[in-house]
Amino acid sequence: MTTIFSGIKPTGHLTLGNYLGAVSRWVGIDQHRADALFSVVDLHALTVEHDPARVRRLSRQTATLLLAAGLDPDVCTLFVQSHVDEHARLSFLMECVATDGELRRMIQYREKSARAAKSGESVRFSLLSYPALMAADILAYRTDEVPVGEDQRQHVELARDLAVRFNHRYGQTFTVPRAVAPQVGARVMDLQDPTGKMGKSHADGSGVIYLLDDLAAVRKKIMRAVTDSGRDVVYDRAERPGVANLLDILAACGGGGDPAALAASYDSYGALKRDTAEAVIEVLRPLQERHAKLAADPGEVEGVLRAGAGRARSVARPVVDAAYAAIGLLPAV
Numbered sequence: 001m002t003t004i005f006s007g008i009k010p011t012g013h014l015t016l017g018n019y020l021g022a023v024s025r026w027v028g029i030d031q032h033r034a035d036a037l038f039s040v041v042d043l044h045a046l047t048v049e050h051d052p053a054r055v056r057r058l059s060r061q062t063a064t065l066l067l068a069a070g071l072d073p074d075v076c077t078l079f080v081q082s083h084v085d086e087h088a089r090l091s092f093l094m095e096c097v098a099t100d101g102e103l104r105r106m107i108q109y110r111e112k113s114a115r116a117a118k119s120g121e122s123v124r125f126s127l128l129s130y131p132a133l134m135a136a137d138i139l140a141y142r143t144d145e146v147p148v149g150e151d152q153r154q155h156v157e158l159a160r161d162l163a164v165r166f167n168h169r170y171g172q173t174f175t176v177p178r179a180v181a182p183q184v185g186a187r188v189m190d191l192q193d194p195t196g197k198m199g200k201s202h203a204d205g206s207g208v209i210y211l212l213d214d215l216a217a218v219r220k221k222i223m224r225a226v227t228d229s230g231r232d233v234v235y236d237r238a239e240r241p242g243v244a245n246l247l248d249i250l251a252a253c254g255g256g257g258d259p260a261a262l263a264a265s266y267d268s269y270g271a272l273k274r275d276t277a278e279a280v281i282e283v284l285r286p287l288q289e290r291h292a293k294l295a296a297d298p299g300e301v302e303g304v305l306r307a308g309a310g311r312a313r314s315v316a317r318p319v320v321d322a323a324y325a326a327i328g329l330l331p332a333v
């Protein structure tokens with residue numbers, strides 16, 4: 001059976017980008033077609049400046065939102081990364097297989113470290129080694145497929161390279177994974193800066209739709225989205241990124257058809273924005289209602305996470321033990 005693993009960082013409130021780029025696919029397709037494991041990857045949230053209480057709060061909220069979005073603990077495994085020691089255990093081996101050069105080439109490291117340096121913050125060493133931990137997250141489950149948005153593709157490629165290298169040097173241990181991205185919604189852009197992705201840790205949230213945003217605020221943010229200087233509605237990501245982003249969002253939120261075909265049915269930006277706002281609101285409304293119910297019963301979410309961690313441990317443990325043995329570490333007696 002195919003094994004799927006994917007994760008989400010509790011670095012901020014989940015956004016429409018997270019939903020369309022990853023979560024909606026996990027819910028709609030992935031959990032039903034494979035042995036699917038989904039994780040709130042909290043260790044990754046420590047790679048940038050963080051407030052411990054906020055990370056705890058966001059971890060709980062993220063897990064609750066994933067269940068509200070439709071992950072079904074009867075058919076998939078949902079757990080918190082730090083509850084399963086195997087991730088950290090395997091991460092060090094991945095650091096021993098990766099090279100300094102390949103980690104420094106990662107676009108996310110380059111962008112985030114440049115941003116930190118600009119604002120006078122120090123760059124944590126873990127921001128550089130983060131993709132080694134992410135490789136461990138994936139390889140510990142002998143994952144075949146990793147459903148992610150485009151921004152994470154490079155990290156999955158690295159996990160692939162590390163799996164191949166490890167197997168070649170130390171013997172067949174890991175499955176070589178591959179990234180899979182949704183056809184639309186793989187890269188949702190910021191509504192105020194459509195050349196940059198919609199990110200949950202952006203300081204300015206005016207171009208970001210959060211899944212728990214008040215629905216009136218969602219409408220306002222979309223109506224105020226930056227469009228382009230032209231007047232006609234055409235789908236052109238390079239020349240008209242603002243309009244293309246709205247068309248992508250509308251198509252991914254059930255607006256029907258592909259974004260280029262949708263463009264033909266609009267003759268004004270205003271109408272496109274109104275329909276996009278309605279489509280997004282119709283996606284968020286039921287999700288927010290389910291979230292409110294689940295948040296009122298934290299014991300249920302904790303139970304799901306406990307059971308999920310137990311299952312994840314039982315899968316990862318023998319794989320990581322095999323990697324320890326293969327690389328030359330003496331088995332514990």
Ligand code: AQP
Pocket residue numbers: 007008009010011012017018019020021022023147148149150151152185186187188189197198199200201202
């Ligand atoms: N804008 C996006 N469009 C499509 N997919 C996206 N994803 C994230 N943003 C978009 C996908 O969501 C999954 C989980 O993402 P993550 O938690 O690993 O990272 P993030 O949301 O990108 O959060 P960061 O890195 O803390 O902060 P920002 O967002 O500010 O860079 C992944 O599958 C990701 O592809």
